[in-house]
Amino acid sequence: MMSEHEAGPVLFSVEAGVGIITLNRPDVGNSMNLALMQQLQAAVGRCFTDPAIRAVLLTGRGKLFSGGGDLQEFNDQTDLAAYLRGMTHALHNSISLLLRMNKPVIAAV
Template structure:
């Protein structure tokens, strides 16, 4: 599955979607937005996918929006944005709704829309030298890519406002301390450590991943009682799967479970 600005590959159930505009720091232009939307549609229909990884070719993960394209389309910038942003947002919606773990692997830089893309994933692992920036305020524009929702839900409105209107950039350690990312990995051990982390995520029972994602992302919009009811239904559905039987047997046999059912 190849596109003009992306590459997709799958190995042992782990799919990797590469942002592939390295000479432009993997910035999002009209073509990448369209490619992301098309890729999301195909990935959502890829059978036997156990995890999806987002990465960037070249020196950085993604520097956000393509400034040169903005400048070239400045005379009709509102029309341009209304053409580009909906495709980008459609991919983000698909990414969030995937029934498998989604993982962003950051290196170099993740700014603006690139940071939004990363934060939309379930897990974010950053190389220790990664720099991050919300970036929008210095362009004189408000955020897109779900940034206001993501920062507010992860950090609360006070800290979200601080990052969007005052703090210009932060490193991987600061992001980890804030709770924006999952973990920081050393530059030297990045590939080796991530291989194990991804294999561990992909080993989860598919039904459990689906149910946990639905419960966690829905928890902020329901009452405690409603969440208890949702957990009851979720637990019961998982208990009816072959993977639950395998999990119980593995626990009693003191061995690692092998989850396979979809």
């Protein structure tokens, strides 16, 4: 297994041609924040562009795949609108790449 990211809100590795993307905030139910969205976008982008990656597995650590948005982090923002724009931009880009990817994408939830 080749490990790209071993810590942070998203783990990414490649094993036998499969890009493995793992949401890694199990202590908060893998709830989404800006850092998670940005790292998810980077991992999905790598899977999209790397011809050695022939399939993608998307999963989450812990009991939940994802509990949605991180409401506590939203509450802590001084400019919530800008924060949410950054999150939705990264999420939209990730979903767009996943939809256009000519590789199998499996969500293990």
